[in-house]
Amino acid sequence: MSSNKIAYFLRTAVVIFGLGTVEFSCSTSPQDTMSSRFHTFGTDLAFLKKHQPPLVLSSPDDDSAQVAVVAALQGRVMTSTAGGSTGNSYGWLNYKLLESGKFTPHMSAFGGEERFWLGPEGGQFSVYFEKDKDFVFDNWQVPALIDSEPFDLVSSEKVKASFRKKAKLTNYSGTTFDIEILRSVEVMSKLSVETILQLPLKDVKVVAYETMNQVINQGADWKKETGLLSIWILGMFNPTPKTTVIVPFKNTPNAKSLINDSYFGKVPAERLIIKDSVLYFAADGKHRSKIGLPPSIAEPVMGSYDSEKGVLTIVTYDLDPSGDYVNSLWELQKEPYKGDAANSYNDGPVADGTQMGPFYELESSSPARELKKGQILGHRSRTFHFEGLESQLAPIAKRFLGVSLKEVAALEK
Numbered sequence: 001m002s003s004n005k006i007a008y009f010l011r012t013a014v015v016i017f018g019l020g021t022v023e024f025s026c027s028t029s030p031q032d033t034m035s036s037r038f039h040t041f042g043t044d045l046a047f048l049k050k051h052q053p054p055l056v057l058s059s060p061d062d063d064s065a066q067v068a069v070v071a072a073l074q075g076r077v078m079t080s081t082a083g084g085s086t087g088n089s090y091g092w093l094n095y096k097l098l099e100s101g102k103f104t105p106h107m108s109a110f111g112g113e114e115r116f117w118l119g120p121e122g123g124q125f126s127v128y129f130e131k132d133k134d135f136v137f138d139n140w141q142v143p144a145l146i147d148s149e150p151f152d153l154v155s156s157e158k159v160k161a162s163f164r165k166k167a168k169l170t171n172y173s174g175t176t177f178d179i180e181i182l183r184s185v186e187v188m189s190k191l192s193v194e195t196i197l198q199l200p201l202k203d204v205k206v207v208a209y210e211t212m213n214q215v216i217n218q219g220a221d222w223k224k225e226t227g228l229l230s231i232w233i234l235g236m237f238n239p240t241p242k243t244t245v246i247v248p249f250k251n252t253p254n255a256k257s258l259i260n261d262s263y264f265g266k267v268p269a270e271r272l273i274i275k276d277s278v279l280y281f282a283a284d285g286k287h288r289s290k291i292g293l294p295p296s297i298a299e300p301v302m303g304s305y306d307s308e309k310g311v312l313t314i315v316t317y318d319l320d321p322s323g324d325y326v327n328s329l330w331e332l333q334k335e336p337y338k339g340d341a342a343n344s345y346n347d348g349p350v351a352d353g354t355q356m357g358p359f360y361e362l363e364s365s366s367p368a369r370e371l372k373k374g375q376i377l378g379h380r381s382r383t384f385h386f387e388g389l390e391s392q393l394a395p396i397a398k399r400f401l402g403v404s405l406k407e408v409a410a411l412e413k
Contacts, residue, residue: 039238041066042085044078044093051098052110054078055153055161057209061189065207070112072150075163075183077114077235082205082387088309090207090385092236092359103148106140109356114383116183116213117146117232118169119365120326123333125227126172133172135330143169151183160186166218175226178219184212193384199395205387214378217371224337228368230326231379235315236359239285242308242412245344245360246401247291248299251277255297260340263290271346273411278403280411281344285358288348292340295321295367302342302362303401305393307409312393314384314400315362317342323367341365 045068048054052070059065064084068091070076079091091113098110121128122135133139151163165181188208194201213231222228249255256274261267267289271282281291283304300319305312324337342364347357366379386396394405 039089039093040085041068041079041081041083041087041089044068044089044091045085047093047095047098048078051101052078055156057156057159057161057185057187059187059189059207060159061191062206064205065187065190067185067187067207067209069161069185071153071161071163073110073112074116074146074149074165075151075161075185076110076112076116077185077209077211077383078112080113080207080209080383080385082207082385087205088311088387090237090311090313092238092357094356106137107142108147111236111359113237114185114209114211114233114235114381115146116181116211117234118143118215119230119232119328119368120336120339121328122330123327123336124173125175125326125336126328127169127177127229129172131170131172131174140330145169145181151181160184168219169229171227173227176219177217177222177229179229180216180218182212182214182216186210186212188382197396197399199399201386203388204392204396206384208382208384210380210382212378212380213366214376216376217373219373221373222369222371224324224370228324228326228337228370229377230368231366231377232363233317233365233379233381234361234363235383236357236361237283237304237313239283239346239358239360240306240308241284241286242409243283243304243306243360244408244412245281245283245302245304245346245362246397246403246408247279247281247293247302247342247344248401248403249277249279249293250297250299252297258294258297260292261289263292264288267291278401280408281346283344283346283360285347285360286349287346288350290343290345292343294338295319295323295325295341298341301400302344302364303397304360304362305397305405305408307390307405307412310387310389310393312386312397312405313362314386314396315364315381316384316400317364317381318366318379319364320367324369325365326368337368339365341367
C-alpha cells in the first residue's frame with residue numbers, strides 16, 4: 001500500500017531497554033515461561049485478581065471482546081482477548097514478578113500489552129539517569145511514577161476507564177518538569193472496527209481498544225535547549241515460533257539506511273527481511289534484538305501475524321513526520337531530537353542464558369514539543385487483535401499493512 005493510501009486510510013480510521021547490557025533479577029530460563037503463550041484470558045484474569053486486581057472492560061456489542069486494565073500499574077492494559085474467558089490472552093505477563101508483589105531495582109518488568117512510559121531514556125535530557133551519572137546500567141532507573149506508583153482512577157464504566165497522575169520529574173541536565181498525566185482506555189465496538197476497515201467481520205473474532213495519553217505542563221515553560229519530554233507507548237505480546245512483526249515504511253531513496261537494526265548488535269539477515277516498503281522482523285522470543293524507524297520514513301501503523309494461532313495484531317498511532325522525536329541513546333548526544341517514532345523489540349536469552357520473557361514488543365512515541373504552562377502533549381494509540389483463518393485475515397492485513405499474509409507465512413517457514 002502506498003504512503004498516501006495508508007495515510008488516507010488511517011485518517012479515515014479516525015525499549016523496553018536501553019542500549020547497555022541489561023539483566024534483571026526476575027529473569028528465568030526460557031523453559032520456565034514458554035508455556036505462558038498457551039494461557040487463556042480466563043487463566044490470566046484469575047491470576048491477576050489474586051495479585052493486581054484489574055478492571056475488565058468489554059466491547060459495547062460483543063462481551064467476548066475483553067480488556068484487563070490495572071490502575072495500580074499506571075493504567076496499564078495487562079492483556080486482552082477476542083474470545084472470552086476461554087480465548088487467547090494476547091498480553092505477556094511476568095507471572096513470577098507479579099506473584100512476588102515486589103518492585104525490583106532499575107525496573108519492575110510486570111509485563112502488559114500496552115503501558116505508558118516517558119522519553120527520553122538516554123542523553124543529556126534523559127529522565128532515567130541522574131545528573132552527571134555515567135550512562136551505564138547500574139545508574140539506569142525507570143522513574144517511579146511510570147514504574148512503581150499507581151495512577152488515580154478517575155472513572156470507569158463498561159467500555160472505558162480514565163486515570164490521572166500528578167508528578168515532578170527532573171532530567172539529567174537538572175530541568176524539573178511539573179506535570180499531570182491523563183490516560184484513558186476505551187474498548188471499541190466491532191461495528192466501529194468494521195466501519196474503519198470498510199470490511200465485514202462476520203466470522204472474524206476481534207478486540208480493539210484506544211488509549212488517549214496526555215501530559216499537561218503545570219510548571220515552567222519547556223524549552224528544547226533544556227530538554228523536552230515525549231510519550232512512549234509500549235506493548236508486550238506473547239510470541240510463538242511463527243510470529244512476524246510487519247512494519248510498512250516510506251520507501252524513499254535512503255529509507256533502508258535509516259532503519260536502525262543495531263540496538264543489541266546487528267539483527268541477523270534471516271531475522272530481518274526488507275522488501276520494497278515493508279520490513280519483516282522475526283518475533284519469536286528467541287533472539288534479543290530491536291529495530292527502530294525515524295518519523296521521516298515511519299507510517300502510523302505496524303503489526304504482527306502469528307500464523308500458528310491465526311492472530312493478526314495491528315497498532316496504529318499518531319505520527320508527525322516532520323516532528324522532533326527524542327533520541328534515547330545512552331550517551332551525550334549531538335542530535336537529541338533525532339530519535340525513532342516506532343520500534344519493535346524481540347526478547348531472547350542474555351549472555352548467561354537467562355531470559356525475562358519470551359515476549360515481543362510494538363512501541364510508538366509522540367514527538368517532543370515545547371509547551372507553556374497549561375499546554376498539552378498528546379498521543380493516541382489503537383490496538384486491534386483479529387483471529388480467524390488466513391483467508392479471513394488476509395483482506396485486513398492488506399488494508400492496514402499492504403501485505404499478503406501468504407507471503408508473511410512463507411517467511412516464517
